[in-house]
Amino acid sequence: MKLEYYFMIKRAFIFFCVMVFSLLGHAQEAIESSEKSTVMVDYFTCFSGVQKEVADLVRNNVLQSVVSSGRVIALDMESDKVQANEKLRRTRNDLSIAEDNNMERLSAIGVLGAEYIVSGQIMGLGISRKEKTNKKGNVKVSYEAKLMYTIKVIRVKDGIMVGSESYTEAAKGDTESEVKAAVVSKAGKVTKYIQALFRVKGEIVEVSKEKDGKAEEVYINKGTNNGVAKNLRFTVYAVRQIAGKNVNKEIGEISVKAVEGEDISCCKVKKGGALILESMREGETLMVKSN
Secondary structure: OHHHHHHHHHHHHHHHHHHHHHHHOOOOOOOEOOOEEEHHHHHHHHHHHHHHHHHHHHHHHHHHHHHHHHOOEEOOOHHHHHHHHHHHHHOOOOOOHHHHOHHHHHHHHHHHHOEEEEEEEEEEEEEEEEEEEEEOOOEEEEEEEEEEEEEEEOOOOOOOOOEEEEEEEEEEEOOHHHHHHHHHHHHOOOOHHHHHHHEEEEEEEEEEEEEOOEEEEEEEEHHHOOOOOOOOEEEEEEEEEEEEEEEEEEEEEEEEEEEEEEEEEEEEEEEEEEEEEHHHHOOEEEEEEEO
C-alpha cells in the first residue's frame, strides 16, 4: 500500500509540474463586473488511478461553493445541448488539458448563456497505511489520505483561462474508507477564491453622514443582486479625465455596514473620508471595486 501511495503521488507531482509550465503566462486577473457573471461548473476530470466518483463529489462541492459565493449566476451542466459531447468525453480517464479550451465545446456551452466555465482536474488521491507498536507490543493501524486538485476558470467567448488555483487536502483516520470520505468532503470549498476572482464594481451614489469635513458613511448602488454582504470591503477610485482618457485614482476604502436592498448598501468609510467628500461635492464619479 505504501509503495502504491508513493507512485500515485509521484505521478500526480509530475503531472502537476507539467501543468504549471503549461499555465505560465496565464496570470489570474480579477473579473470586475457591474452585474453578476453567468458561470457553468463543468464535469471534473481525473488523473489515471482516481475514480470518477471522486471527481464528481469534488465537483458537487465546488458547485455549492460557487452558488454560495453570491457573486455569480450558476448554470446547470445537465443539459441535453451539451450531453452529446460530454458522453464521449467522460468515457476516458486521461483527458487533455486543452479540451477545456475546445472552442466547439465552449460554443455549445455559450449557447446556454454561460460567460465562464469552471473546470477541475483531480491530480491524485493517495491513501497510506501506518502501523505503530506500543510498549506492550500492540499494533495500532491508522490511515492518511491526501487529495490534490486544480480549479480553472475559462472565459467562454475566447477560451482564455482567467484564473487557476491548486489545492491539497489531507485527512487522518482509523479506516481507509473513513479517510477517503473525509478528504473528499474537505475538497472543493472555493467560495473565497470565486469571490476574489469575480469582484463587484459599482459607484458611490450619496454621502449619508459626514463630520469635520470627512465622509463617514456612504451609499453604493450595489446590493443583494450583486452578492454584496456585510463587512465586504471596497476600494474607492475617483474617475477623472486626463488627455481624453478615463483615469482611476485610488482615494479611499469603505466597508459594508448594511445591505439595504437589491441595489443599495450603506458603507462605513475606512480611509480617505476627506477626499471622498471633496470629490462628491465636486461632482466626480467615485467608482468602487470589491477587494
